[in-house]
Amino acid sequence: MSLLLPTWIVTITTRIILIPVLVLVVYLISNEVVRWSRRIRGLSGPPGLPLVGNLLDINKSYTAEIYRQWSLEYGPVYQVQLGNSTVVIVNAAEDAKTLFLNQTSSLISRPLFHIFHKLVSKDVASIGTSPWNESCKNRRKAAAASLNRPKVQSYEPLILRETADFIGDLVAESKSGVNDVDFAAAIQRLALNTVMTLNYGIRIANMTTMKHESFYGEIIEVENEISRLRSTSKNLTNYIPLLQFLEPIFWRKSSAHAADIGNRRIRYNDELLHRLKDAMAKGVDRPCIQGNVLRDPEALGLSNNELLSISLSMMAGADSVQPTIGWIFLLLAHRGDIQKRAFEEFKNVVKDGYSLHETQDVEYILLLVKEALRFYSPLPLSMPRESTTELHYKGTIIPKGTMVFLNAWACNHDPALFAEPWEFRPERWQDVGLEKHAHQFAFGYGSRMCIATHLATRLIYTVLYHTVANFELQPARDATPEEWDAVKGLKDPTALNASPKASKARFVDRHLSFQAELN
Structure with a gap:
């Protein structure tokens, strides 16, 4: 056979x-x-692999630092290929000025990403992630009116209230420095409460409410997942068309999950907006950004989706506040010299008694916040841009429709702008010379800079001011010397925001001795 x-x-x-x-x-x-x-003639860049380009390289470690290191070989402005997308990376302050400031109108838009825009935000996107059009212009104008410097000053009582609760949480957890405190939860409650109060006039009563109330737990879970899905480094499907084609076959659950996250985000924001409108109808609402927008005659033409877009932008604002406060706490715990200087400068200013219900301006603490935003760069790769016209850079034409990344991490450590950029030195911002007037890239550059800059900076400053007043920070018992290192201490090197891995410190109460010294 x-x-x-x-x-x-x-x-x-x-x-x-x-x-x-x-x-x-x-x-x-x-x-x-x-x-x-699709490669741009005249721009160098690292070689890549077929199909994926440089995607595997930037997923190995800290993406922004890899981009910075490549700039040492390929120049401050070069191109990478992320799958089928050609992306221009800008790594130096002077070149950022050439492109993002001098040609700002050409870099006013945002690219559309498959995962975030087509799955998560298919119906509505935040102001910060929307391509530039008349609707985005109107939304940004309405939000900016509620986030300018005078308006932020009017929110001071709200910020102080949240800060007082935050200090109270640390006091209760620390037991005068006996316990190591995992401050991440308290910072998260602070950021969420501040955003909700400022945006909707609605706040979480306390830590217990956040732990046990399913509604607030839902917000935390979804916002954390949104941050992951916004990453420009780890979501390979954004850049490889083949994966998008195969997604319904092999990754149906993944795409369904992204869409579900978007729907869940819309549902709880709709609920918060409904609560605000109900309070306004009854005349019992608290002053807030959404309330201001709803009452603003120029904003009456905004649709429900446009109002929702403003809310989504506010909720996303915690992405820079939370990691910055965490890094500062770890820094102070390990850098006793900086903490001592901050407290001494604090005492020199606050001579008439300290109160949790007010905040005075202490220059050194203001400089400390500015230096922390530079040194740690909480959003190391600023939100991506897309060119609306041709860009010109040293004889090279960058075509319309090109994605451009501002490497804020590299610009904030540019030795041509900052002397000894890897040293944490708040004094650099008061020295006579270039550094004193240098741009701080933590909130972007040129058009589409973060419109909540004043609010975020004021919140971080207020928290730091009252933390320095009430506590001496010391390292946790299981702390490592590298936990405050901006690279080695990272929790997720490819995430949208640069959050610290460590989240513990000892908060030793010094309120009584402080009062005695003042009196």
Whole structure:
């Protein structure tokens, strides 16, 4: 009996195997032609792999630092290929000025990402992630009116209230420095409460409410997941069309999860807006940003989705506040010299008694906040831009529709702008010379800079001011010397925000001795 299969079976089997292989080979070859055609003439850049380009390189460690290191080899402005997308990376302050400031109108828009815009935010996107159009312009104008410096000053009582509760949480947890305090939860409550109060006039009563109330737990869970899905480094499907084609077959649950996250975010923001409107109808609402927008005659034309977009932007604002406060706490715990200087400067200013219900301006603490935002760069890669017209850079034409990343981390450590950039030195911002007037890249540059800059800075300052007044920070018992290091201490090197891995310190109460010294 022959073991040979009939010829027709062999033929069919061969075709079943070979046809998909041939199709894949043809696709890969044609895709490489497309990728090659999209490279920008005149810009160098690191070599990449077929199909994925440089995606695997930037997922190995701290993405922004990899981009900075490549700039030492390929120049301050170069191109990378993330899958099929050609992206220009800007790593130096002077070149950032050339592109983001001098050609600001050409870099006013945002690119659309498959995961975030088509799955998570298919119905509505925040102001910060929206492409530039008339609607985005109107939304940004309405939000900016509620976030300018005078308005932020009017929010001071709200910020002080949240800060007082925050200090109270630390006092209760620390037991006068006996316990190591995991301050991450308290910072998260502070940020969420501040955002909700300022945006909707609604706040969480206390830590217990946040732990046990499912509604607030839902907000925390979804906002954390939104931050992950916004990452420009780890979501490979954004850049590889083949993965988008195969997604419904192999990653259906993943795409359904992203869409569900977006729907859940809309639901709880709708609920918060409904509560605010109900309070306004009854005349019992608290002053807040959404209330101001709803009462602003120029904002009456905004649709429900546009109002929701403003809310989404406010909720996303915690992405820079939370990590910055965490880094500062770790820094102070390990840098006794800086903490001592901050407390001494505090005492020199606050001579008439300390109160949790007011905040005075202490220059050194203001400089400390500014230096922390520079040194740690909480959003190391500023929100990506997309060119709306051709860009010109040293004889090179960057085509319309090109994605451009501002590497805020690299610009904030540019030795041409900052002397000894890897040293944490608050005094640099008061020295006579270039540094004193240098741009601080933590909130972006040029058009589409974060409109909540004043609010975020004031909140961080207020928290630091009252923390320095009430506590001496010491390292936790299981602390490591590297936990305050801006690179080695990172929790997730490819995340949207640069959050510290460590979240514990000892908060030793010094209120009584402080009062005695004042009196």
